[in-house]
Amino acid sequence: MAKRTCSVPGCGEIHYGRGWCRLHYHRWWHHGSTDKPVRKQPPAPPCNIEGCEKPSADQGLCSAHWHQEKAQQPVPGKRRSSGGRPKVESGVPAGAKSCSSEGCGKKSIAKGLCGWHYQIARDARQPACSVEGCEAPERAKSLCANHYAYMRRHGVPSPQFTCEGCKEVFPGRVSTRHCIACKPALTFYAHERKARLALNNASMAEADFEESAAYRVIIKSDPCVYCGAASVAIDHVTPVAEGGSDRWENLAPVCKPCNSRKRSRSVLVVMLGRMAAP
Numbered sequence: 001m002a003k004r005t006c007s008v009p010g011c012g013e014i015h016y017g018r019g020w021c022r023l024h025y026h027r028w029w030h031h032g033s034t035d036k037p038v039r040k041q042p043p044a045p046p047c048n049i050e051g052c053e054k055p056s057a058d059q060g061l062c063s064a065h066w067h068q069e070k071a072q073q074p075v076p077g078k079r080r081s082s083g084g085r086p087k088v089e090s091g092v093p094a095g096a097k098s099c100s101s102e103g104c105g106k107k108s109i110a111k112g113l114c115g116w117h118y119q120i121a122r123d124a125r126q127p128a129c130s131v132e133g134c135e136a137p138e139r140a141k142s143l144c145a146n147h148y149a150y151m152r153r154h155g156v157p158s159p160q161f162t163c164e165g166c167k168e169v170f171p172g173r174v175s176t177r178h179c180i181a182c183k184p185a186l187t188f189y190a191h192e193r194k195a196r197l198a199l200n201n202a203s204m205a206e207a208d209f210e211e212s213a214a215y216r217v218i219i220k221s222d223p224c225v226y227c228g229a230a231s232v233a234i235d236h237v238t239p240v241a242e243g244g245s246d247r248w249e250n251l252a253p254v255c256k257p258c259n260s261r262k263r264s265r266s267v268l269v270v271m272l273g274r275m276a277a278p
Contacts (some may be wrong), residue, residue, distance in 0.1 A: 008034055014271035131157050131171065133180075193240055200245040208247060224255040226270075232256050237263040 005026060006013045006021035013021035024034040031037045046056035047062040054062035061069065099106045099114035106114035113121060126137035128146035136144035146155040160170035165182030204212075216234055224231045231253035238244035241264040254262070262270050 068118060084244060197240045197246070200240060200243055204247065212246050212248045212251065215251060219251065219253045222253045224258055225252045225260040226262070226267075229255040229257075233259055235259055235262065237267055239266060242266060 004015035006015060006024060007019040008024050011024065013023065016022040017025045018270075020028065020034060027037070029036050044057070045060070046052070047054050047056050047066050048060040050064070052062060052065065054064070057063045058066050059069075065183035071154070074142070080251060097105070097108040097112065099108055099117055100112040101114070101117045104114060104222070107117070110118050111113045111121070123137040125272055126139075127142075128134070129136050129138055129146070129147055130142040131147050134144055134147060136146065139145045140148045141176060142152075143151060143157055151157040156171075160169050160171055162169055163179040163182050164177050166179065168179060170179040201209075219234070220231075222231060223229060225235075233254055234254070235252050236244040236246075236259075237250050237252050239262075244250050250267060
């Protein structure tokens, strides 16, 4: 059985009511006719600029003159409109004080300063955060905004770690291993890794080192084994921290982002982390 369609000429939509489709039925219900209603709008008054006959768009000005005034460009022959407040060239309303900072023409909010300069002056008067090494201004309970938010979430103002040297608890970042007093030189970790790698390579013969060096030259121009991008380094598939050596089967080309994300983790841990990520 063929579906009934709208009776309006040229309309093939499915019938809804009274022989019309949903669109024409609602037109008849609201406007009394199936024809498209015509909304008549009163004509806009002309632009306030002398000699311009374009219809006004905003504040008594046409679109071109409104954008010209917004850019703070002089508009010749402008007639003052009855609506709206008069403006000055600096952008500050007439009668309002401007910011006292040199070169700032914004409106004064408090103590003769605009909102931006007032916040800078307020931060300069505030004492510094009580957390060691933090110079941000205090916001609440002798803490800056970041440390106060961390304390509300975790109960302490910053992450706490145990120093590997003096065994004292100190605040720091996730990768921090020593406090400021026991922090070694920057070359300490490089020497530590070099000594660990030498220990892992103790079982390698001279032929193994030659084979590894030749393999490095072969895979130097290969793409990254993890993402396929251009490689910039040679990575140990089994990290040196977990006993990885310089044998050729443990070497793979890697790009800089993948090398930074992998760090000293195994490939299995990295892949499982990617699978678990949403």
